[in-house]
Every structure is written in structure tokens, then in C-alpha cells.
Amino acid sequence: MIIDFHTHCFADEIAVKAIPKLARAGGIKPFTDGTVEGLKKSMQAAGIDISVVQPIATKPQQTVTINRWAAEIRGDSIISFGTIHPEYSNWKEEILWLSREGFKGVKFHPDYQDFFVDDKKLFNIYEMLFSMNFIVLFHAGLDIAFPEPYHCTPERLQKLPDTFPGAVIVAAHMGGYLYWKDVENYLIGRDIYLDTSFSFDKLGKEDMERMIRKHGTERVLFATDSPWKEQQQELKNIQSLSLNEDEINAILGGNAQKILRLNNSETVVE
Secondary structure, X not given: OOEEEEEOOEOHHHHHHHHHHHHHHHOOOOOOOOEHHHHHHHHHHHOOOEEEEOOOOOOHHHHHXXXXXXXXXXXXXXXXOEEOOOOOOOHHHHHHHHHHOOOOEEEEOOOOOOOOOOOHHHHHHHHHHHHOOOEEEXXXXXXXXOOXXXXXXXXXXXXXXXXXXXXXXXXXXXXXXXXXXXXXXXOOOOOOEEEOOOXXXXXXHHHHHHHHHHHOHHHEEOOOOEOOOOHHHHHHHHHOOOOOHHHHHHHHHHHXXXXXXXXXXXXXXX
């Protein structure tokens, strides 16, 4: 099973506006139209079995609307995480709703949501999520659409596994986009998962492989950041690494199956 742990899509009527706007802001081109159907077509072309959608509420009032949409798009090939905006006043009730609906994780983007990942005002939210066995994924490192300061650097992020031992934390973009020296100083070898999204082209094969080996293949998740990278090419990139078959299979899906608590016969939603 091949699982892309980090993808994005939008409701059809939002995608037609959001994708061009985001492409201009980041100076990048999309590889799908940003819709759920566009993602599924990309998956079919690449041979990817499941994509995990990572939605972001950029305003507190978006939290409920986005989560209700996320619940609707789930199916055999689509898992969606939920979103919690830190300034959303009813976050406790929303986390309980996500749990009842069978969501497996929550995505935070500290730059878009304007908070520092190690700000203690977030710790009550983290504690509730981790106590209820949610996976928490963070955008980490630089974001090409934002200026400094960046809100989730490896130095800041390292505090979370110390504060919440045993929590399943995923640091996107190999632990911190363009902060990879700091990733090696603060995160490599720690009890934290790294996803490979939007990193291979910048890191290069040699450094990607070295970081994966140092961190441990059992804590690395295949991810693309679709539509901002092409799923088929990103899959080929990981398959090109000089790792053995078991290590490649773990990265491409085995590790994700474990933390998502899936098995080969399980459907994503009941």
C-alpha cells in the first residue's frame, strides 16, 4: 500500500480561486486543479492507494466549516485530517466532534495560523489531542509565501516531544523546509516523524538519503504536498533512494499504516 501522507485539496468552488492565488503567492505551479477529483486522478496516474488531506483553517471561524467538508470527502482512497485554529473558542467541543467522527489527526500551520509552535498557550490543545490519540502534523520550517519570522523551526519544535512523550508528531518537509541543518541538530533521531513533502528537489538524493538513514526509516513518511509537487515524480524520487526494499516500503506506506492504525482490509470510513 502506498500512502501520500501530505496533500491538499479544496471544495470545487473554492479551488478555482484558491489554487491560482496560492500559486502566485508562492511562485509555484500546481500539478492538479486542487479539487478532490483532481487529486484522485493524480493518485490513479501515480499508483497511490491513499492520500491524506491536510486542511488548514486560516481564520478561527473557518474551523467548523472546513472540518465538516473534510468529513464529507473521506472514502476508501482519501483520509482527511481535521483542523483547529488556535483562536477558535470552542476548540474542546470541536476536538470531541473530530474524535466521534473518526478523524485520525489534526494539521497545524503555525505561519498561516500566526502562532509559535512552542507557545505554551497551545499546550492545552496539544494535550487534549495527544491524550485522545490524535496524530498532529505541523508545517515546519520556511514557508515560501511568508516572510520571517517562521513560526515552526526545528529548535522550537524539539520542545514538543520532550513535553508530550509518546505523542505522534509529524514534522512536514523533512522536519523544516530549508532549515535542514537545524533539523539535524535538533530533530534527527528524536521521537518524531518526518514527512518527505516538498523537499527532495531542494535536498537532493544524497542529503535526503543521509537524513533518512540518520533519523531511521521507521520514522519517515512518504508525502508530496500535492498539488504543489507531482505525485508520480515524488514517488519515483523515493523509489530511487539506495535503501532496501523493506525500508522503501516502510516509507511509502508501512509507517503510515501503523500510525493511522490501518490494515490492508480496512476502509477509511464506515
